[in-house]
Amino acid sequence: MANRSVFASLRGRFAPQADTRNAAGAAAYDLTATHKLAQLAMTGTFGSGYYRDAQAQASTLIELARTIAPEFLARAAIHIREKGHMKDTPALLLAVLSGRDPVLFARTFPRVVTSGRMLRTFVQIMRSGQTGRKSLGSRPKAMVQDWLNRASDQQLLAASIEQAPSLADVIRMVHPRPGNAQREAFYAWLIDRPADVSALPSVVQDLLAFRAGMSERVPAVPFQLLGSLQLSPEQWGEVARMASWQTLRQGLNMLARNGAFGEPAVVTHVAAVLRDPERIRAAKALPYQLLATLRALDPSVSPVLRDALHDAMECAVANVPRFGGRVVVCPDVSASMLSPVTGYRGSATTTVQCIDVAALVAAAIKRSNPKACILPFERCVRAITLEARDTILTNARRLAELGGGGTDCAAPLAWLNARHEMADLIVFVSDNQSCGPAHAKGTPTGMMREWTKLKARNPAARLVCIDIQPYGTVQAAERDDVLNIGGFSDAVFGQMAEFASGRMEATHWVGQIMAQPL
The missing domain is CATH 3.40.50.410 (von Willebrand factor, type A domain)
Known part of the structure; x- marks a missing residue:
């Protein structure tokens, strides 16, 4: 035989x-360079994992981004931002693209940098030196200036909350040229320079009046700008009524601690916002974020709001x-x-x-x-x-x-x-x-x-x-x-x-x- x-x-x-x-x-099995870049960018968050630290992730992604065609780099940055809802890795790919193809970079920038947070992340990565230089350069600087000048007052206010770099740092760095007196006063106020209060946007004037005790009406601003003030439970309820979907998801415990949900009408309103399919889609809610919120939810938060989060989870995966x-x-x-x-x-x-x-x-x-x-x-x-x-x-x-x-x-x-x-x-x-x-x-x-x-x-x-x-x-x-x-x-x-x-x-x-x- x-x-x-x-x-x-x-x-x-x-x-x-x-x-x-x-x-x-x-x-x-190894992946092609393009597939590997897409996989790393779609899952990378620059946090140390079980087998690899954050710096190794960044170094590998940058090395790959320097070797593949600029056109794929641009398409990947857009896809990962718009479909994957990632924040850090699209900004990194955009930073590498700025040095490889400035024209393609300028076309890609508005699709990737869609918020003040993304703007600050991009600037932070550019100045870190990780992608080859520590200054912005003329084309990136022009794109940052353009974003600042086109941003709404609410977008700039939201962007002014976080640090490293702060929005004030970015403004001082790129020196945007305001198109009108209102934006000129707003830039001055954001970088803590003397500004004509009467020329400031109405939402900023409302905030200053509220801070000075000249108005009891809660301004429609991010709650972080009110954190140092002594608000009544009723005023915190107004904050909850005006908050965005993501702000509510992240701030339920804080709002509950401050008595925002004392009125049943506020609870009803917030629950309706949390389970609203249109708002969930607009917020680009990730299912794991809702899981994190439910795990961290304080027992004192109304069961009605907990049920609304469960409904939001069902909606977030409704396209299965x-x-x-x-x-x-x-x-x-x-x-x-x-x-x-x-x-x-x-x-x-x-x-x-x-x-x-x-x-x-x-x-x-x-x-x-x-x-x-x-x-x-x-x-x-x-x-x-x-x-x-x-x-x-x-x-x-x-x-x-x-x-x-x-x-x-x-x-x-x-x-x-x-x-x-x-x-x-x-x-x-x-x-x-x-x-x-x-x-x-x-x-x-x-x-x-x-x-x-x-x-x-x-x-x-x-x-x-x-x-x-x-x-x-x-x-x-x-x-x-x-x-x-x-x-x-x-x-x-x-x-x-x-x-x-x-x-x-x-x-x-x-x-x-x-x-x-x-």
């Missing part, structure tokens, strides 16, 4: 060979599609997923962990696809039963409680193969840092071995791998039946739907970014 080790079944032999190692030291066929969702619940989703950032570190985001995605898909199979995994598949009718947060909490152990991204596929299960769409949510069982570089990863076996039974099956950490390697090689995407915004749901329906093929995620209009 012929040598069985030589002529064994070819099943699993056609999986592509691993060409790199991941942060855990295991075999993995219904998929045809058998759906399997595999959230990674290993130890590395217990790190903060936006990294360790000192006192600003979020309480939301990577495992929470994975659990949120799984619970959201379960809500829209009640028959979906949920296979949480670490080194093995963990048993759990979820009810589709439970709230998304309830199911997410149950999944997150499974956390711990090593990582084997092949485990759910091996579980399906051992049971000869059928599947049409399999969704992984992970940091992709599989650490076992070990396979040498130059051989397929365990995940691709198992995927090849599953495809032999399910030729039309598709695999979506959502990466939520900025490490730049994957366990499933990019090909027509495998989609690797990065991010933790609700944009991933739409991309999953495009891929599952066959409308998103070989170009995959990078192709979508390349299609982004400039």
